[in-house]
Amino acid sequence: MVAFRQRHPDVSLEFRTESSSRGCFDALADSGLDLAWITLGGPVRGIEQRPVMDLPWVLALRVDDPLASRRYVEPEELRGLRLIRLPPNSTSAAHLDAACAEVGVRFSFDTSVADWDTALLLAGLGLGRAVVPALPGHSIPGDEGPLRLVPIRALRPLSVGWAVRQWDALSPLARAFADTVVDSCRRNAPAPAA
Numbered sequence: 082m083v084a085f086r087q088r089h090p091d092v093s094l095e096f097r098t099e100s101s102s103r104g105c106f107d108a109l110a111d112s113g114l115d116l117a118w119i120t121l122g123g124p125v126r127g128i129e130q131r132p133v134m135d136l137p138w139v140l141a142l143r144v145d146d147p148l149a150s151r152r153y154v155e156p157e158e159l160r161g162l163r164l165i166r167l168p169p170n171s172t173s174a175a176h177l178d179a180a181c182a183e184v185g186v187r188f189s190f191d192t193s194v195a196d197w198d199t200a201l202l203l204a205g206l207g208l209g210r211a212v213v214p215a216l217p218g219h220s221i222p223g224d225e226g227p228l229r230l231v232p233i234r235a236l237r238p239l240s241v242g243w244a245v246r247q248w249d250a251l252s253p254l255a256r257a258f259a260d261t262v263v264d265s266c267r268r269n270a271p272a273p274a275a
Contacts, residue, residue: 135238136214165211166190217269
């Protein structure tokens with residue numbers, strides 16, 4: 082966003098926060114918004130979805146947790162752990178549940194939050210562990226701070242990208258903004274677990 086602002090200092094940007102992909106679709110349909118960053122799901126009438134990247138799942142936990150020093154964990158190692166849960170009706174939670182079912186794992190949950198950032202905050206405070214997507218720019222083991230993100234191998238990643246009413250109808254500036262975000266995400270994408 083900083084790069085876009087430097088290239089287009091006279092353009093006004095408006096950001097709105099929605100807590101779900103469904104909320105983003107509704108906002109696109111009901112207003113003059115151009116773009117929405119979403120967790121990709123099934124087709125939605127009147128909305129085009131454009132994939133940008135796949136985010137691997139990570140276990141977020143405190144640095145002093147016994148699993149924090151690991152380079153990665155396998156999904157089956159998490160059986161029986163009580164986790165901070167994303168909203169059960171969210172697209173990302175549905176993707177996580179489906180990815181876990183593919184490898185025969187179910188998690189137990191003891192805390193529910195509305196978004197990934199809150200899950201990361203609570204995990205960093207030591208209030209539990211969370212399985213969240215590795216967001217571009219977030220740290221992986223070895224970085225300083227109270228929170229560690231340990232890659233979870235074998236789970237199908239979470240697909241994210243843009244939603245628009247009609248891609249071909251976007252203004253050149255809206256497309257430039259979308260392309261700038263895509264370039265930044267890909268440059269800062271988390272490395273896959275070894």
